[in-house]
Amino acid sequence: MSYFTLSRGAATQWYRTQRLADDITLIDEPAIKPFYRCNIWHLRGQDRDLVVDFGLGAVPLRESVAELSGHDIVAVASHTHFDHIGAAHEFDCCHVHSAEADILASPDNRRTLADAFVNDQMFDALPPPPYSHSGYRITTPPKIALLEDGDVIDLGNRQLEVIHTPGHSPGGIALWEAATATLISGDIIYDGELIEDLWHSNLDDYANSLRRLRRLPIRTVHGGHFPSFSGQHCHQLIDTWLETHQR
Numbered sequence: 001m002s003y004f005t006l007s008r009g010a011a012t013q014w015y016r017t018q019r020l021a022d023d024i025t026l027i028d029e030p031a032i033k034p035f036y037r038c039n040i041w042h043l044r045g046q047d048r049d050l051v052v053d054f055g056l057g058a059v060p061l062r063e064s065v066a067e068l069s070g071h072d073i074v075a076v077a078s079h080t081h082f083d084h085i086g087a088a089h090e091f092d093c094c095h096v097h098s099a100e101a102d103i104l105a106s107p108d109n110r111r112t113l114a115d116a117f118v119n120d121q122m123f124d125a126l127p128p129p130p131y132s133h134s135g136y137r138i139t140t141p142p143k144i145a146l147l148e149d150g151d152v153i154d155l156g157n158r159q160l161e162v163i164h165t166p167g168h169s170p171g172g173i174a175l176w177e178a179a180t181a182t183l184i185s186g187d188i189i190y191d192g193e194l195i196e197d198l199w200h201s202n203l204d205d206y207a208n209s210l211r212r213l214r215r216l217p218i219r220t221v222h223g224g225h226f227p228s229f230s231g232q233h234c235h236q237l238i239d240t241w242l243e244t245h246q247r
């Protein structure tokens, strides 16, 4: 075996789940390196559940994760980069902001960034066969529903408001649960290197989105990548970003 050959992960262990506070479960793919590893968020509700983002899609998601099998689930894409929408097609309907609906409807490897990032560098272990980098494709969800700023996703006993947060990408959204002061932020803010220079990024939009999030009385942020963090730390991250980028 070549020194450079990565091993293959087992399908049964591809996903990991961690139960957090407020009936929120983090689902992720530990064989993917942290910078590329998407956080998949599952929120349990009284009438229905919510799942935000779907990971790489190299291993079937719903049949692998008990929380996602057989429930009434509202599926939401925070945005349409490949690491977030790979398994979106496993849900009957996927919600996305209107500004990225065209990408979700035709999720080619260029616009979803798969061309730029899918290679050995993003893995500690590769997905099980038949996965290959060159064969990686994202399947279009059977149905796409549009979200706009101010829409409310109602799980019965809990409500999440859609906040349009363009900048990283034009149709990025965060979800705000006021009752628990929880922000599910996608890739606009997380506790790691933020990306604002993609083909459809916009620095002015990025700054405005961060300023808007800074006004929220946030207690906990669950980002698109890396571990969750406090509202206070969120303020620090935003202030540092605005200073660094002189916006």
Ligand SMILES: [Zn+2]
Binding pocket: 079, 081, 168, 169, 187
């Ligand atoms: Zn992204």
Ligand SMILES: [Zn+2]
Binding pocket: 038, 081, 083, 084, 187, 224, 225
């Ligand atoms: Zn991402």
